[in-house]
Amino acid sequence: MKQFRTIFCFEYLSYAKNKVFVGLTALLIAVMAVVLFYPRFTEGKSKTENTPFAGASKNIAVASTESAGIAEETAAFLQNGLAQHQFTATEADEEALKSQVSDGTYDAAIFLTGDAAYKYIVETAAMTDMTEMTVQEILTVKYQYARMAALGLSAEEAADIMQATVTSETVILGNDQSQNFFYTYILMFLLYMAVLLYGQFVAQSVAVEKSSRAMELLITSAKPVNLMFGKVLGAGAAGFTQLVLLLGSAFVFYGVNKSYWAGNMVVESIFAMPLSMLLYTILFFVLGYLLYSFLYGALASLASRLEDINTLVMPVTFLMIVSFMITVFSMINNVDNGVMKAASFIPFTSPMAMFTRIALGHVEPYEIVISVAILLVSTVLIGYLAAAIYKIGVLMYGKPPKPKELIHALRGNRSK
Template sequence: MNNFWIILVHTYMNKLKSKSFIVTTFLTIVIVLGLTNFQNIIEIFDKNGGKENVAVLDETGKLYEPFKQQLKTINKDINLTSYKGTEKEAEKAVENGEFAGLLELRFNKEELPEAGYKAMSIADSALYTDLQTSLQQVKTMLAASKINLAPDQLQKLYEPVSFEKTALEKNAKTEEELNQARGLVYVLLFIIYFAVIMYANMIAMEVATEKSSRVMEILISSVSPIKQMFAKILGIGLLSLTQLAVFLIVGYFSLKSNMESLKDGFFGVYGFGDIPGATIVYAVIFFILGYFLYATLAAFLGSLVSRIEDVQQMITPMTLLVVGGFMIAMFGLGKPDAAFITITSYIPFFTPMIMFLRVGMLTIPAWEAVLGIAILVVTIAVLAIFGARVYRGGVLMYGKSNSFKDIKKALQLTKNE
């Protein structure tokens, strides 16, 4: 058993001190800090502090004020300036960077407002969409006055339709709870997806690297291949938890200090407050089981190759399974109660993501979540037993890889031992 812990600690410390791990961790922390400080970064480079200055040439002399009032209700960050010069002078001011654009207001033949917008670039669709929406509101009001609609009649016209959503299922989540769950599920699906791909690939590369350097020949003379496989899986599992803990701690404190600036974006829509403890527990369980499922698969696939360059080809089917599960989960975010989602949540290689999606988004019976966990545990056990046999023979195989035909050879070598 001592040999098992020696390999586990060696695998963990060796990867922890590696340049690739340090660089990856550092770059990911930078990305996390960048995303959580996104609004602050924009304001640093934005000389107007997030404000857009637009010059307005009102040829009618009547549209500027009502247009300005309407725009305030849509976007307070757009500053309008009634330009008193000529059109050419206004265009020159835009070219000199004094204004983001020039808006020309005029009446059409029916005495209703229309406009033209000029800017150095029309790539900022959000800006001119807000301007167009505001002008549309002014046009609607003027058109209503022409057909003698009273103010209260006009208000009824704009009044949003009442549309109540009621879930008949007992203990069903409210819309606010669904938004919070959707945000958490969305983030954790990405964590599971990238963690499984990155760390499972790391295990396969580790095994292939040792085989290519003939270190395996020394190891198998003192430690059984089965101990080696599980020591590497657990070692890199601890490494992944270490790295994820760093990311989560940095992300948490960065989000906490920048929540005010982010409340109007993703976190304003979804939010992460009042998340049920059970959802967090399920997230941890499905993440760990998902890791061990794919890590066990990656270990014995890695044992079948003798050259590092063959690793990607060998683990491609495994990667496609992860990608497939992730794509199904993305579809399920919008329709978590679909029959297709329910069925795929019981397919072992999709269960970590799809069952967690259902647990987070729906109020499902506890036995369904427990069944999903049981399916994963049984699959991991079967993979571990089969994978250990393949690994035991696979580490003795050298030469060019013949893809999955090598599994049969590895099993034959195990029997002959």
């Protein structure tokens, strides 16, 4: 136990003292600060220019097939609703309008072809140009009023009908996916990134010790199980510290700027995540990280050179990606589908799958218990298996062994 503690502390401190690691943490916190403080400093400016989609003022011609009167009336109505543009009624026909738009006399032209139909003539339909949509809305309203007036309704009655809406209230029995979606996605993505990143750290650290031959001395001074668990838990604790710092500072920064974020549904929903979700994140982060890091450590011990690590750990990374993909695609449709149900009990996929189902789907408490129990037991077993592989792997130089050779070596070492 003392030996484990020594290794754990050594590994933890080697991250805590690592300039890159510390720098990265500081950088991420700084980025978080910039993002979360942003509205505080931009507040004043953004209020004044509150016309996000209107764009620049346009000179728009309005003409009609019927009569000049209709064109004038429509132009006035549009001018009322879209004050920033200049609407001009003309008597030009369609061809004339097209050429006038082409040569730049007008930015666009509206050619009314009936009571409820028109052509919108424009040189270039820009992606962000919402003018045409607004024009359509206004003309639709105008048509609706005209129809109601024709049916004998007064202007007040018509306005009353147009403004009426049905009030509603949603009663949510399970999870509110629209509320939970964003923070679940962020937490799951964090889980994915953290496992991959810290798993790679473990792989790297094992391979560095092996290639620098520090292993020769380590393996004769300490038990492989202590080395493996100390290494994985040390890197994990360092990663965990980083995550806590990041999430902690995010919550603090948000707390300070809370009022400035009022009204931003996405950000508000993220920071309104319940404590239980945060605790589940920690639980699945810890278990998922351990499971994968043991595999990373074991496989890296087979590499003689640093260049071999990537090839060796590929299957594990792939497993992680698959489990991420399954979860993300299921999140969009139905998180409780058959694949997800199965995945939430398989140790390699359950950290993400079960976590997401708890957040967005419907799971019975006993299912969570079973899933976590399976994960826990497999993590411990894989930890010991990893230590056994590590013990053999670290002293094998040259080409990494094939799976068959490895199993053979494991058996040979065990039975004696």
